[in-house]
Structures are given as C-alpha cells and as structure tokens.
Amino acid sequence: MGAPFDPRQQWLDAVERAGFPVYAAVADGGVAITGGMGSDPDATRHLGVDTIVGDTTISVDTSRRPADGDPALRRQLMAIGIVDQALLRPGPLPLPFTIAVVGDDRTIPVDGVDRVFAGMRVEGEPAWAGECELDVVVIRVETTFDGPFVLDTVADATLLPETPPA
Structure with missing residues (x-):
C-alpha cells in the first residue's frame, strides 16, 4: 500500500518540476495559500496560488508559455469563467438576466513593474479576469476583490499553507 495522498506535497512537487516562477497576489490583510495545478508526469503546465482577503479570493494562475x-x-x-461566476452567485437569479461581457484591461504591478493585464468582466458584476504574458510565463488573475493588490514572485513555496490559518 502506497503513501496517503497529500495534495500539498503534490503541489510542492509540481513547483519543483515547474522550472518557471510562480506568482501570488499580495494585498493588505490577505493570506496566500496553495491553489490548483496542472501537470503531466514529467512537466508542470500551470500552478495556482489563491490569496484570501476577507471573504474574497484573488486567484493567480501561472502557466509556462x-x-x-x-x-x-x-x-x-x-x-466562460466570469459568466459562470455571474450565473452561480448566491441568491435567486433575477429574470430577465442579460449578460454583457466587456473589456476591462487593468494595470497590476508584477515584481514592482506595472504590467497591463488584458481583461474582461460581466457588466454590473464584480468578477474580473485578466492575463499578462511575461517572459516565459502567462499570468492569469481572477477575482471579485476591488481593493489594491500587487503580484510578487513566490520566493519560497514551502511557506504557503494549504488552507488559511484559523
């Protein structure tokens, strides 16, 4: 019988195999935790880090270009992701419900340098998603957080918890 499944260790193993920097959002009062990942047996395709700020999340996914x-x-x-968020929000869906996806590019500092994220949102909804191609990676951000934040390289992935501290 093998060792028990450990999602955190699997994520850390994927970081080790990645060969590209991983980014996380930094915001006042935010706590970064390990997120999702995608990998093949020998290569990591993408790594996610979620920053929890109050009752919102800033999801950052870093992928190899x-x-x-x-x-x-x-x-x-x-x-599709931001439309899903608009449709799956808590409470009854007011009908008729019209969905208009609008462009919404935003400038976010990445390691201290302002970068433009080509983005979009559903008009009238808080969910936003955008991405930026940077060197060897593509960074995607998805969030409903409306405060300021920056993106920094994760210096030591082993310091990221799997869940927010209690």
Whole structure:
C-alpha cells in the first residue's frame, strides 16, 4: 500500500518540476495559500496560488508559455469563467438576466513593474479576469476583490499553507 495522498506535497512537487516562477497576489490583510495545478508526469503546465482577503479570493494562475494553446482560446475560457461566476452567485437569479461581457484591461504591478493585464468582466458584476504574458510565463488573475493588490514572485513555496490559518 502506497503513501496517503497529500495534495500539498503534490503541489510542492509540481513547483519543483515547474522550472518557471510562480506568482501570488499580495494585498493588505490577505493570506496566500496553495491553489490548483496542472501537470503531466514529467512537466508542470500551470500552478495556482489563491490569496484570501476577507471573504474574497484573488486567484493567480501561472502557466509556462505558450499556456494551453492559443491566446484566443484562453480569452474564451476566461469569458466562460466570469459568466459562470455571474450565473452561480448566491441568491435567486433575477429574470430577465442579460449578460454583457466587456473589456476591462487593468494595470497590476508584477515584481514592482506595472504590467497591463488584458481583461474582461460581466457588466454590473464584480468578477474580473485578466492575463499578462511575461517572459516565459502567462499570468492569469481572477477575482471579485476591488481593493489594491500587487503580484510578487513566490520566493519560497514551502511557506504557503494549504488552507488559511484559523
């Protein structure tokens, strides 16, 4: 019988195999935790770090370029994600419900340098998603957080907890 499944160790192993920097959001009062990942047996495709700020999350996904194919497909997947968030929000869905996805590029400092994230949101909804191609990676941010934040390279992934401290 093998060792018990340990998602945190699996994530840390993926970081070790990645060969690219991993980014996390830094915001006042925020706590960064390990997020999702995607990997093949020998290579890591993407790594996520979620920063919890109050009752909101800033999800940052770092992928090796080219990240999962062509940029147009990645934009379509971003749009699907923010539309899903609008439709799945708590409470009854007011009808009629019209969805308008609008462009919303934002400038976010990455390691101290302002970078433009090509983004979008559902009009009238707080969810936003955007991405930026940077050196060898694509950084995607998805959030409903409306305060200021920056992105920094995760210096030591072993310091990130799997869940927020109690």
